[in-house]
Amino acid sequence: xxxxxxxxxxxxxxxxxxxxxxxxxxxxxxxxxxxxxxxxxxxxxxxxxxxxxxxxxxxxxxxxxxxxxxxxxxxxxxxxxxxxxxxxxxxxxxxxxxxxxxxxxxxxxxxxxxxxxxxxxxxxxxxxxxxxxxxxxxxxxxxxxxxxxxxxxxxxxxxxxxxxxxxxxxxxxxxxxxxxxxxxxxxxxxxxxxxxxxxxxxxxxxxxxxxxxxxxxxxxxxxxxxxxxxxxxxxxxxxxxxxxxxxxxxxxxxxxxxxxxxxxxxxxxxxxxxxxxxxxxxxxxxxxxxxxxxxxxxxxxxxxxxxxxxxxxxxxxxxxxxxxxxxxxxxxxxxxxxxxxxxxxxxxxxxxxxxxxxxxxxxxxxxxxxxxxxxxxxxxxxxxxxxxxxxxxxxxxxxxxxxxxxxxxxxxxxxxxxxxxxxxxxxxxxxxxxxxxxxxxxxxxxxxxxxxxxxxxxxxxxxxxxxxxxxxxxxxxxxxxxxxxxxxxxxxxxxxxxxxxxxxxxxxxxxxxxxxxxxxxxxxxxxxxxxxxxxxxxx
Numbered sequence: 001x002x003x004x005x006x007x008x009x010x011x012x013x014x015x016x017x018x019x020x021x022x023x024x025x026x027x028x029x030x031x032x033x034x035x036x037x038x039x040x041x042x043x044x045x046x047x048x049x050x051x052x053x054x055x056x057x058x059x060x061x062x063x064x065x066x067x068x069x070x071x072x073x074x075x076x077x078x079x080x081x082x083x084x085x086x087x088x089x090x091x092x093x094x095x096x097x098x099x100x101x102x103x104x105x106x107x108x109x110x111x112x113x114x115x116x117x118x119x120x121x122x123x124x125x126x127x128x129x130x131x132x133x134x135x136x137x138x139x140x141x142x143x144x145x146x147x148x149x150x151x152x153x154x155x156x157x158x159x160x161x162x163x164x165x166x167x168x169x170x171x172x173x174x175x176x177x178x179x180x181x182x183x184x185x186x187x188x189x190x191x192x193x194x195x196x197x198x199x200x201x202x203x204x205x206x207x208x209x210x211x212x213x214x215x216x217x218x219x220x221x222x223x224x225x226x227x228x229x230x231x232x233x234x235x236x237x238x239x240x241x242x243x244x245x246x247x248x249x250x251x252x253x254x255x256x257x258x259x260x261x262x263x264x265x266x267x268x269x270x271x272x273x274x275x276x277x278x279x280x281x282x283x284x285x286x287x288x289x290x291x292x293x294x295x296x297x298x299x300x301x302x303x304x305x306x307x308x309x310x311x312x313x314x315x316x317x318x319x320x321x322x323x324x325x326x327x328x329x330x331x332x333x334x335x336x337x338x339x340x341x342x343x344x345x346x347x348x349x350x351x352x353x354x355x356x357x358x359x360x361x362x363x364x365x366x367x368x369x370x371x372x373x374x375x376x377x378x379x380x381x382x383x384x385x386x387x388x389x390x391x392x393x394x395x396x397x398x399x400x401x402x403x404x405x406x407x408x409x410x411x412x413x414x415x416x417x418x419x420x421x422x423x424x425x426x427x428x429x430x431x432x433x434x435x436x437x438x439x440x441x442x443x444x445x446x447x448x449x450x451x452x453x454x455x456x457x458x459x460x461x462x463x464x465x466x467x468x469x470x471x472x473x474x475x476x477x478x479x480x481x482x483x484x485x486x487x488x489x490x491x492x493x494x495x496x497x498x499x500x501x502x503x504x505x506x507x508x509x510x511x512x513x514x515x516x517x518x519x520x521x522x523x524x525x526x527x528x529x530x531x532x533x534x535x536x537x538x539x
Contacts, residue, residue: 008027008030009027009036009038009039009042011027012024012025012027012039012042013042015027016046016049021046021049021050021069021072022072024046025043025046025072025075025076029043043076043077044076044077044078044079046073046076047073047074047076047077047078047079047082048073048078048079048082050069050070050072050073050076050078051069051070051073051078051082051083051086053069054066054067054069054070054073054086054090055086055089057069058089058090058093059093063090063094066090067090067120067122070083070086070087070090070120070121071120073086087121087122087123088124090122091117091122091123091124091126091127092124092126094113094117094122095124095126095127095130097113098110098113098114098127098130099126099130099168099170099171101113102130102133102134102137102163102168102170102171102174103168103170103171103173103174104174105174105177105178107133107134107135107137107138107141107159108134108138108141110130110134111131111134111135111138114127114130114131114134129162129166129168130166130168132162133159133162133163133166133168133171136155136156136158136159136162137155137156137159137175137178139155140152140153140154140155140156140159140178140182141178143155144182144185144219145219145220145221146219146221146222146223147189147193147219147221147222147223147225149182149185149186149189152182153179153182156175156178156179156182159175160172160175160176160179163175185218185219188218189215189218189219189222192211192214192215192218192219193215193222195211195214195215196208196211196212196214196215196224196225196228197224198211199211200228205231205232205235206232208228208229208231208232209228209229209232209233211225211228212225212226212228212229212232213229216229229381230381230427233379233380233381233451342359342360343359343360343534344356344357344358344359344375344534345357345359345518345531345532345533345534346455346457346531346532346533346534347461347477347488347529347530347531348529348530348531348532349469349477349479349527349528349529350527350528350529351479351481352458352469352477352478352479352481352529353457353458353459353477354455354456354457354458355457355458355459355460355461355477356376356453356455356457356459356460356461356534357460357461357463357467358375358376358460358461358462358463359463360375361390361391361392362388362389362390362391363375363376363388363389363390363391363462364376364385364387364388365378365382365386365387365388365389365425365431366378366382366383366384366385366386366387367379367380367381367382367383367384367386368453368454369384371384372384372385373385374386376445376453376460377453377454378425378429378447378451378452378453379451379452379453379454380425380426380428380429380449380451381426381427381428381429382402382425382426382429383401383402383426385401386401386402386404386425386426387399387400387401387402387404387411387423387425388401389417389462391441391443391462391464393441394441395416395417395441396416396417396433396435396443396462397414397415397416397417398411398414398415398416398417398423399413399414400412400413400414400415402425402426403425403426403427404423404424404425404426405423405424405425406421406422406423406424407421407422408422408424417433417443418433418435419433419434419435419436420432420433420434421433422448423445428449428451429447429449429451430447430448430449431445431446431447431448431449432445432446432448433445434446436473436474436475436476437468437474437475437476438474439474440464440465440466440467440468440474440476441464441465442461442462442463442464442465442466442467442468442476443461443462443464443476444459444460444461444462444476444477445459445460445461445462446458446459446460447459461476461477463476463488465489465490466487466488466489466490467487467488467489468485468486468487469482469485469486469487469488469527469529470482470484470485470486471483471485472485479527481526481527482526482527483526484499484500486498486499486500486524486527487499488516494515494516495515495516496513496514496515496516497513497514497515497516497522498512498513499512499513499522499524499527500512501524501525502524503522503523503524503525504522504523504524505520505521505522506519506520506521516531517531518531518532518533519531519532519533
């Protein structure tokens with residue numbers, strides 16, 4: 001009868017033949033047989049088998065599998081000389097790939113791969129030479145991004161010498177091409193540096209901001225330009241939001257917002273109760289009084305003139321300007337003729353405040369500017385697309401593209417938002433996230449730092465299905481003067497208003513509810529509000 005140690009060892013050999021090396025090693029390392037001479041010899045053979053399999057995996061471009069086999073062979077006590085030779089062989093195999101990275105002008109990728117292999121003890125003479133070339137080249141790139149062109153040229157010279165000495169002709173040519181690019185960047189940066197320092201000397205913050213942005217477009221990490229941009233934003237954003245009494249006339253607010261946000265101007269607004277029968281355009285025909293502007297699914301804020309549909313409210317002739325002929329009543333169009341509401345618009349609630357309303361499920365937060373893709377453009381030291389708010393069912397997720405924090409904790413990728421959370425974008429811009437109603441997914445953003453939007457609004461609404469305006473604690477727009485809450489809501493493919501009793505929409509009396517346009521004015525018992533279209537941001 002075989003001894004127990006022989007049975008265990010035979011089981012280990014069978015596991016090894018089946019490629020189950022971990023199981024074989026565990027069996028051969030059991031305390032009751034580990035010191036047996038045949039078990040020691042078996043573990044040595046097992047280590048050599050793993051080294052051989054690592055070589056086969058490396059030849060098949062399975063570098064991860066080869067590294068795993070070498071680690072296991074090392075645990076099994078494989079001869080150190082055999083392990084070193086196997087690792088050197090793997091390094092020679094991957095060296096050609098790293099050399100290709102240098103030949104195409106990607107030292108960062110080459111250095112990342114070299115460092116990753118070094119963590120697994122894979123290296124050799126060729127890898128060391130390629131590391132020196134990549135480090136010098138990467139240092140030149142880093143210095144150029146800071147505007148230290150003298151140091152950049154020194155590092156680039158060293159990289160070119162090392163590439164030539166190592167016989168890496170492709171990399172040497174790529175470095176020479178990088179020198180041409182560096183010279184062009186230095187030439188482009190020189191006048192922008194001069195313009196920045198001249199603006200700093202004059203202490204004109206808008207000019208300083210523009211000069212800093214222009215320089216950072218060429219030299220992204222220029223220390224003086226970054227500091228100047230931060231100080232300029234602090235000075236510009238220190239201007240607090242204007243109160244409701246300082247708002248411009250309603251007819252010009254959306255145009256002002258579009259201009260400040262870098263958007264195309266709106267067409268002249270349609271005639272309303274206090275605008276007369278038509279709004280004339282300089283040098284062009286008057287706009288018909290019955291043209292209704294609807295929110296479209298394209299997100300651009302405007303739709304084609306509507307065709308009259310069934311009347312949904314009792315018409316009442318609008319008020320006309322003194323001495324003007326009475327304007328014909330505007331037909332109420334069926335909202336089913338249009339695509340669902342998307343995009344953004346401005347909501348002005350008299351004696352309460354103004355709000356930027358965002359209807360989409362994905363809202364980009366970022367720096368304001370003519371070229372900004374941000375749905376919520378903030379006048380702060382941010383990236384153009386700094387973070388994205390994503391509405392998913394009843395909850396919201398903050399997806400960070402650049403440094404972002406929730407209640408002081410950094411967001412690595414995504415984080416779920418809760419009512420009362422404070423979002424910090426960059427170093428200084430802070431927003432409070434509120435979801436006051438448990439029965440609505442609509443949320444409100446309030447700017448709690450000194451920053452602001454290009455237009456003096458009181459907050460941002462992320463509107464889901466409904467928006468409540470009233471004096472209750474669950475209102476999205478707090479309005480203590482409104483005794484009974486009114487609701488803006490989506491129905492079908494249009495935006496509607498529901499309020500107690502009767503109210504006027506663009507001069508027509510409606511009962512309980514009515515569809516709205518993006519130029520509607522609503523007047524009820526103790527409240528009034530208006531909507532204004534806002535063009536979509538450039539993309």
